[in-house]
Each structure stands twice: as structure tokens, then as C-alpha cells.
Amino acid sequence: MNIHEFQAKQVLARFGAPVPKGQVASTPHEAAAAFTTLGQPKAVVKAQIHAGGRGKAGGVKLVSSADEAREFAAKILGKPLITHQTGPQGRVVRRVYVEQASQIARELYLGMVVDRKAATVSIIVSSEGGMEIEEVAAKTPEKVISEPIDPLVGLASFQARKAAFALGLKDKQVNQFVALATSLYKAFWATDASLIEINPLVVTADGHVICLDAKMSFDDNGLFRHPEIRELRDPNEEDPAEIEASKYDLNYVHLDGTIGCMVNGAGLAMATMDIVKQAGAEPANFLDVGGGANAEKVAAAFRILLSDERVKAVLINIFGGIMRCDVLAEGVVEAARQVQLKLPLVVRMEGTNVDRGKQILKDSGIKVITANDMADAARRVVEAIGGRGANR
Ligand code: GDP
Ligand code: MN
Numbered sequence: 001m002n003i004h005e006f007q008a009k010q011v012l013a014r015f016g017a018p019v020p021k022g023q024v025a026s027t028p029h030e031a032a033a034a035f036t037t038l039g040q041p042k043a044v045v046k047a048q049i050h051a052g053g054r055g056k057a058g059g060v061k062l063v064s065s066a067d068e069a070r071e072f073a074a075k076i077l078g079k080p081l082i083t084h085q086t087g088p089q090g091r092v093v094r095r096v097y098v099e100q101a102s103q104i105a106r107e108l109y110l111g112m113v114v115d116r117k118a119a120t121v122s123i124i125v126s127s128e129g130g131m132e133i134e135e136v137a138a139k140t141p142e143k144v145i146s147e148p149i150d151p152l153v154g155l156a157s158f159q160a161r162k163a164a165f166a167l168g169l170k171d172k173q174v175n176q177f178v179a180l181a182t183s184l185y186k187a188f189w190a191t192d193a194s195l196i197e198i199n200p201l202v203v204t205a206d207g208h209v210i211c212l213d214a215k216m217s218f219d220d221n222g223l224f225r226h227p228e229i230r231e232l233r234d235p236n237e238e239d240p241a242e243i244e245a246s247k248y249d250l251n252y253v254h255l256d257g258t259i260g261c262m263v264n265g266a267g268l269a270m271a272t273m274d275i276v277k278q279a280g281a282e283p284a285n286f287l288d289v290g291g292g293a294n295a296e297k298v299a300a301a302f303r304i305l306l307s308d309e310r311v312k313a314v315l316i317n318i319f320g321g322i323m324r325c326d327v328l329a330e331g332v333v334e335a336a337r338q339v340q341l342k343l344p345l346v347v348r349m350e351g352t353n354v355d356r357g358k359q360i361l362k363d364s365g366i367k368v369i370t371a372n373d374m375a376d377a378a379r380r381v382v383e384a385i386g387g388r389g390a391n392r
């Protein structure tokens with residue numbers, strides 16, 4: 001789960017990280033009032049969407065009066081902002097963050113991520129802040145420094161100092177950076193975060209090291225431990241199909257292909273995606289309906305995967321263990337009737353009550369292409385959309 005910049009800054013501030021003072025606003029009037037409340041000669045008004053690149057896209061503006069804050073807020077609120085991270089449709093700006101302006105002397109980069117290779121959280125720094133870090137890493141990898149953090153020890157101060165020196169920080173700024181990085185790591189650990197990105201981390205004209213931007217992502221599987229973080233979820237920023245799926249406790253991830261997949265068990269779901277690819281098409285989703293799914297849940301899953309307009313055919317691959325094939329078949333029939341299914345449907349099932357399941361499908365009058373095994377199922381579903389490489 002991702003959260004907005006203003007929320008990330010609130011979370012980080014709770015752990016002692018230095019962030020500029022600010023106030024969130026959802027109307028131009030509120031933006032003007034926020035400027036007045038801050039009581040500073042200058043403020044920045046920043047579009048709050050779950051995407052970076054706002055600066056370049058015109059979503060960040062330095063303002064010097066309440067009127068200017070109101071005007072800029074009126075200009076961007078309620079409209080989509082298109083950045084290099086949003087895709088061509090952009091993301092609608094529903095709130096702006098009005099923040100006291102900082103005078104920037106240097107823009108640096110500081111990140112913390114779950115580093116799968118090192119099997120730890122790693123701290124990443126670069127002197128090239130304010131730009132896309134992916135680009136810096138691709139063009140000048142020597143300018144991106146990464147250091148794994150021992151989970152038992154935490155961020156050691158020698159590591160934080162090393163990062164500070166790599167950033168060219170001196171004197172008091174080294175200590176400020178060490179304190180800042182330490183509070184970020186505490187926040188990361190305490191909230192089950194998966195990413196914290198401060199881009200840019202700035203040295204201000206008067207020599208302070210502060211977080212000028214903040215991005216935080218969390219491990220969804222850890223959210224039950226953090227109700228206060230879970231509350232920060234913004235459904236406007238999420239895929240409606242994924243929100244619907246989470247209501248039914250379905251593990252659904254939207255992808256770009258054309259084969260809608262319904263599978264039980266994460267391992268089988270992964271294998272199904274692989275075999276669809278091998279047969280020459282792309283999966284439209286990952287969907288694990290889970291072991292103990294009932295007909296209602298199966299029907300919901302079916303509706304969700306069909307809500308994707310790119311789906312050209314459906315592949316159901318179920319191994320009935322705890323999940324019984326007859327229950328699955330009932331759910332599929334119910335959902336297929338509800339949505340008046342017109343797409344080709346390939347079903348491969350095996351396991352408990354498989355004969356009864358097949359009979360239910362047969363008696364339903366729904367057109368079903370039955371497959372003998374997984375490879376056969378993949379072949380048939382790819383055939384159904386016009387063969388290998390179709391609809392790419
Ligand atoms: P992003 O473009 O979505 O990553 O948004 P950022 O929060 O990183 O802001 C983009 C850029 O706006 C920064 O790199 C800064 O150059 C500029 N900016 C943001 N806040 C301030 C500020 O308080 N003062 C000044 N002078 N520039 C700012
Ligand atoms: Mn940024």
C-alpha cells in the first residue's frame with residue numbers, strides 16, 4: 001500500500017524526522033487559509049497523488065501569497081495531473097499540500113528498501129537528488145551507494161556516517177543526517193514499510209538537512225498490525241478491481257494481458273501464468289481464490305476478472321483439495337449467468353468431486369471448453385483468442 005506525501009511526512013515526523021511544516025487542503029479556499037496559518041513569506045503548493053515527477057509536470061509551485069496559493073490550487077484541484085509515473089490518463093488531484101518553502105542549497109537522495117538480494121533492508125544514497133534515481137543508477141551507477149542494514153543490529157551509526165560522507169556532508173550536517181537516517185529506519189521497521197524514499201533530501205541555505213519530499217510504501221501483509229497506517233489508504237488511488245477483490249479476501253493482481261486466470265493456490269496461480277505465457281499469450285491477472293472459497297467468493301472472483309475489458313478469454317485452473325470442484329462449478333455457473341458470459345471459457349479441474357463439478361458445468365448450458373491438463377488448458381485458451389501472439 002502506498003500513501004500520500006503529506007501522510008508520509010506525518011508518519012516520519014512522529015519518528016523524529018525533520019520535515020517542513022505544512023497543511024493539507026482540498027479546496028482553493030483551504031489552500032489560501034493554509035498559507036495564512038503557516039505565516040511564512042513563501043510556501044510551496046504540491047499536488048497530492050500517488051506518483052512522482054509532479055515538479056516537472058507542473059504539480060508543484062512556489063507561492064508568495066494566500067491569493068497565489070488559492071489560484072494555483074484552483075488550477076490543479078479536480079483535474080488529472082500527468083507525470084512520467086502516472087501513465088497517459090494521469091491521476092486526479094483531490095488534495096494539495098501547502099508547505100512552508102525551503103531555501104535549497106543541495107538536493108540529495110536517500111532511500112530505504114527491502115533489498116531482496118541482500119535479504120535485508122538497505123539504505124541507498126546519492127548526491128544526485130531531485131532527479132529520477134532509476135536514471136542515475138542506469139547512467140552513473142557509481143553515484144548510487146547502497147549499504148545493507150543488519151536486521152539484528154539496526155542502522156549502525158558508522159553506516160549512517162559513511163552514507164553522510166558519500167553525500168559530501170560536513171560537520172554538523174553529518175550528525176543531522178545520522179539522526180535523520182536513524183529515525184527513518186525506525187519508522188521503516190516499526191510500520192512494516194517496504195520503501196521510504198526521500199527525493200530530494202535537501203541541505204537548506206541555513207545548513208539544515210531535511211526531507212523535502214517523502215514517499216512511503218507498506219507491506220500489505222503487515223497492515224493488520226498497523227490500523228493507524230491502514231487508515232491512510234486512499235481508494236481513489238487504487239485499482240477498483242483490486243479494492244473489490246480485497247473485500248472478498250481474494251488475492252488479485254491486475255496485469256496487462258488478455259487471458260483472465262482463476263486459480264486456487266498462489267503456487268498454482270504462478271504456474272498458470274507461466275504456462276499461459278509459454279503457450280504464447282499474456283495473463284490479464286494473478287488471482288488466487290484461496291483454499292476454502294465458497295460459491296459466492298468464486299462468483300465475485302469471476303466478476304472481478306471479467307470487469308477488465310482487455311480480457312478476451314478465461315482460464316480456470318483448479319485443483320480441488322479443500323476447495324471442492326462442485327462448489328467451484330456452482331460459483332462459475334452463477335457468475336457466468338450474472339454477467340452473461342460471452343467470452344471463451346476454458347476449465348481444467350482436478351480433485352475432490354471433479355465429476356460432479358464437470359456435470360454441473362455441462363448441465364448449465366454454458367459453453368465451456370474442458371481441458372485435460374494444464375498444458376492442454378493453456379493451449380486451448382490461447383487458441384480461443386486466435387493463437388500464439390494474438391492480442392499482444
Ligand atoms: P516530485 O517532482 O513529485 O518528486 O516532487 P518533489 O516534492 O520532489 O518536488 C519537486 C521539486 O520541487 C523539488 O526537487 C524541488 O526542486 C522543488 N521544490 C519542492 N519544494 C520546494 C521548496 O520548499 N523550495 C524550493 N525552492 N523548491 C522546492
Ligand atoms: Mn520528489
